[in-house]
Amino acid sequence: MDLAYSDEYEAYRVEVRSFLEENKDRAPAVGEHRTRSAREWQQLLIERGYAACIVPRRYGGAGLQPDILRSRILAEEFACARVPAGDSGDDRIVPVLLELGTEEQRQFFVGPSVRGEISWCQGYSEPGSGSDLASLQTRAHVDGDDFVVNGSKIWTSGAKTAEWMFCLVRTEPDEPKHQGISYLLISMDSPGIEVRPLKQMTGDSQFNEVFFTDCRVPITSIVGKRGEGWFVANATLKHERGGLGDPDEAEKRFGYVLDLMKEETINGQRIIDIPSYRDRAMALQGRILSMKFNGMRCLSHDIKGEDPGLARWIVKLQGCELNHQVAGLAIDVMGELGVLYDDSPHLRDRGLWQHRFMMDLGLIIGGGTAQIQKNLIGERVLGLPKEPKFEQPI
Amino acid sequence: MDLAYSDEYEAYRVEVRSFLEENKDRAPAVGEHRTRSAREWQQLLIERGYAACIVPRRYGGAGLQPDILRSRILAEEFACARVPAGDSGDDRIVPVLLELGTEEQRQFFVGPSVRGEISWCQGYSEPGSGSDLASLQTRAHVDGDDFVVNGSKIWTSGAKTAEWMFCLVRTEPDEPKHQGISYLLISMDSPGIEVRPLKQMTGDSQFNEVFFTDCRVPITSIVGKRGEGWFVANATLKHERGGLGDPDEAEKRFGYVLDLMKEETINGQRIIDIPSYRDRAMALQGRILSMKFNGMRCLSHDIKGEDPGLARWIVKLQGCELNHQVAGLAIDVMGELGVLYDDSPHLRDRGLWQHRFMMDLGLIIGGGTAQIQKNLIGERVLGLPKEPKFEQPI
């Protein structure tokens, strides 16, 4: 048990920090993408080994060995300096292409992805296939040198701006459902694609529906073999899973709620001095800290190349729930002020708590509902038996 | 909406009250059973129409029409006077005998049951058959004029003192599980019966295991036909269901907890004045009152001969949970004093809160676990589909 970083890593932190001090003026604004300055910044980061770290140099990356602690220090220092971190192309697709793509695919896609010249969207979920993703019905048949794709996808964020989609389609309808799927790379400029934004409960539209009508995709656009798409996709899901329910995020948000409780008053009394709210805040802080330390434990296992097991599996389930509860506490301590929204006068914290309360509920549902997470924990970690196969559809 | 009782019922209440005032000295002590004075008291109550009300006179009862409101007034007034109420024999078995028993069975059993000369125990659950009661394995085959019973029962309260058991046994092993069961009346004096008390987490033994080894039971002891036992038993389960989770009981217990919170102090402060405990108490009071009024609604439907539907189905699930929470609150507000048990010095309320905390958990589990209750509510009330049948055992 040693919470200090070794000299090597402390030196690395100093190096990153001084790089940021010298160069932060060249960084694009937060949220600025695809501009020339954003591309130049990304290029600088790759040269310095601060972005696309583990992408080989021949595909446009920095070509370094994986180092979890360096990645974390990078993330911490960039966040602290409020400078946009570099990216590795797209964590959902670049690792897949490097592992399972053809040499042509790697050459064609990885460089532009890491340089920020192209961006991706994901075509997995369908209106009829949510929890039961493998039942997906978007189909493709071969016609000449092309797959011809028909069907629709849902929950596709970024579909309006992305150049490419990585997509699961059913190419072998006669095979069992997991073995009939292929993994295609589809240009969003292809004729026969229509993108419709999907309005959500918050009032925004972060997601889209994507409709394919006789959309032609060259047969060379497949990753892996026909019918192997499910397994290719699981390689990417693995990469995505860590992303939701970041415990440091919950702690940061909780800090803002404490600030709110110290600043706001009801009947002349600071909210933090109202015992029932304070007790609720303390109970939540205990949960948040336990997940924060659970995250440190996972990280420590990762550094040693070990599987954190249960400690990792619970992160999404617990993390999203905690964020939702933090937002719920913020709303409750604000009382009537807590229901203000949009651009209302007297809005606190730009109305983000109501927004998060809904977004976090969306995250509890999305990326595998809480129910699916509990099935996975029960079966894969605790070793409980699966539900038996049933006789016939009901 | 009228919470008053009509003149007729108010008159009945006055009549009961004056009966109690005149006669309460003749009543046996609470918990006194099977003594001469208990039997005489029961006989008096039957004569006055205050016990075994709806059992026909020819079988020893009072022979009155069912009247839910009179029953409730009786229960209230007897409880208020702290006088043991009369009983109707055994609500689990007497109605079954009246409805489905042979004339001989009614003659033989009902009178002694309502007069308190014999008592009953229930032989349903088995070690291997809890939630899945219909899978029970205690079996009986016919040999001459007898069934020969082998197997064992569990959770049998009163097995040590009861003269008779009503019991489910498998008589038709080749039939589907629900159709292979018969309902037998077994004398507990029969050779081949062994009763072993089952020690429970509270330290008491309210339940027993009952073992049958070649126990001979006359074939005339069956209620209903062979293979109809499941349906006979469901007639009795119907009678039992209302009994658990009495909302007035939760309100009464909550009142004691409030008393405790007003009497006990921590660091010189009354516990009721400690906001976090008070807030918890108020939240619980809201739940308890809602279940109390839900009970009034059910009663009102019953009076009109209507099915209260959902309002009735949730009583066991919510009632047992509330009682458990009342006990948990009592323990928590007592703090360290709350863990005292047995005959410890400084015990509050004779240690009943710890006892109830465990007993109420037992009731959440017993008589159909909370999980089974939720299945029933989902399927029978909300109309959600059952789980599909599965292919083969796993």
Added chain:
Amino acid sequence: MEFLLDPAQLMLQQSVARFLQSQCALDRVREIADAEQTIADDVYESARDLEIPGILIPEKFGGVGLGFLEAALIAETLGYAVAPVPFTATSVMAPTALLAGGSDAQKTEWLPRLASGEKTLAVGVTEQIARRTGYGVTALDGKLDGTAMFVLEAMEADAYLLADAAGAFHLVAGDAPGLDRNKLKTVDRTRSVAEVSLDSTPAEVLPGSVGNGEPLHATIDAGRLMLAADTLGAAQAMLNQAVAYAKERRQFNRPIGSFQAVKHMCSEMAAELEPCRSLVWYAAHSVAAIPSEARLMICHAKAHLAEVGQFVARTATEVHGGMGFTDLLGLHYWFKRIGFNRQMLGGPELIRDDAARAQGLLADSPG
């Protein structure tokens, strides 16, 4: 002894439900919300035809003269339909305040107009429940100064009934000099609230509310009861939609409602919500029949429905999976209405303190 709705009450609730079904279905609610309205003339016209605004007002003032239970049944039905129809403030709180504290002239002037729905009154009592520093209204010589926050049903109102710092009510005309009304946007676009600021604004006090807190408290109680009933209806609508969706939506070749996890979510919602109906009935019935219990029961109804409503809103959304998160089914209108009801006129922690006060378990008074 009959703790059930009587045929007239059932018929009332059904007729309101039918009107809302035909004139205020979700598509219409969307239109009204999108137009940033919180009252639609045609819908309110029909509400007037059904005599909804006059439900509580005595017949001698042109109302229907029914009680709080009938009012709660209407509030429940409005919540079930997420109806953008003013009711809690103008048809329940304002008449309660006028009847308890108004002069005969004030009653005669206002009650018939409120009953017919010709005029509506907004009500501002927030500072008497949870005052923020810098807010509140003070009265001096028939003029009001200060700011009232979260004035209910304010944007469509013809006049305001505002509580001052001493708890007395004042009637303020919508076009009174020195009055400024500032819309507050909330998550719930089916209701309207505003900040009303006053600068030497002439106002007319309700004489019975001077030096007597009862009109104020009765008005707050009345509002809380309606919000509790509104949540009951809204949560019931979400539960019904979740159950319907669980029967229809299929995954893994079976209806999701056949999975124990989804089934139990539905059962838990039903088990939590159903007893709330009886609590709201009892609280509403007690106002006239058992007044000594009314405040306690109303506090419990408001606080408990806030918790159960939040649980149902979340769980019903989860049962719908991703679809619950979208705008497509409009489920969020109910979700947000329940969220609004939770905070208005006091959140659950605050109201549980009032419940303790109502039974003598807490001595201090708020404010």
Added chain:
Amino acid sequence: MEFLLDPAQLMLQQSVARFLQSQCALDRVREIADAEQTIADDVYESARDLEIPGILIPEKFGGVGLGFLEAALIAETLGYAVAPVPFTATSVMAPTALLAGGSDAQKTEWLPRLASGEKTLAVGVTEQIARRTGYGVTALDGKLDGTAMFVLEAMEADAYLLADAAGAFHLVAGDAPGLDRNKLKTVDRTRSVAEVSLDSTPAEVLPGSVGNGEPLHATIDAGRLMLAADTLGAAQAMLNQAVAYAKERRQFNRPIGSFQAVKHMCSEMAAELEPCRSLVWYAAHSVAAIPSEARLMICHAKAHLAEVGQFVARTATEVHGGMGFTDLLGLHYWFKRIGFNRQMLGGPELIRDDAARAQGLLADSPG
């Protein structure tokens, strides 16, 4: 940066677990509990062989000189085995008090004997946490008067370390004149607590604890941390038993663990409990490594484990169905131990107030 147990810590925990498995399995726990003992000589003998009593005591006083993390790992393992072995008071709280407030002579007299397990000390601090009217100990001229409640590990102790009303510690011999010890029976028959009353009983003050609250607070922190770790172990044992039972027990022709409802109960227990392990580690590690955070983290560990422990105790019992309610599997030993840990040295509401104090969010101090 490595937030993991090191090999020596893992080995320590395994060796303690092995010893308990072989010498203190459930049958033996039952025997000891049934005999109304809370210490069994043979078991304690083996604990001494493993140097458990000296884990925290510096080597110069004959101890092992390890830290609070190692002590917490032992407490966790004792909880896992519901072991009737004195530890929290005699091996953790008493050494902490002596090291922080004892004179050199007191340290030299007591620490080696505690380290070897030759003597044990009970600790009484309840009145400094939640004082009941009429209880508490006052000191005057080297004599103690009054009554200390819930003195931990009292029945087997050779002497007592009692906090007086000013927060100073006093050593009192077990056979001191005027001392009376009265056993308190709790649900948890694997632990011992007593009421100790004193009548002009001679005692020896720990000089460093006079006018300095730090020895008292460090001792309470140490005890709370051990109780949190004990609950972690006990809850883990219940979870493991529930999972094993869910795999083995069949109903409706399938293992009950294949039903989503039972599976999710197990998953929820695991999801709640697993992060608690990291919380206990961090809190224990912080005592020496990040002292400024220690009190806050210990409060959170104690309060949060009390809640999670209660949830797991109940849920694991439910998974076992009726069998969980009987004595047959002995599950209730864990259930009750978790219940005992919840209340001792402060229940969760009370300790969350201390957590607020530890970060300056609450000014007043208790008592």
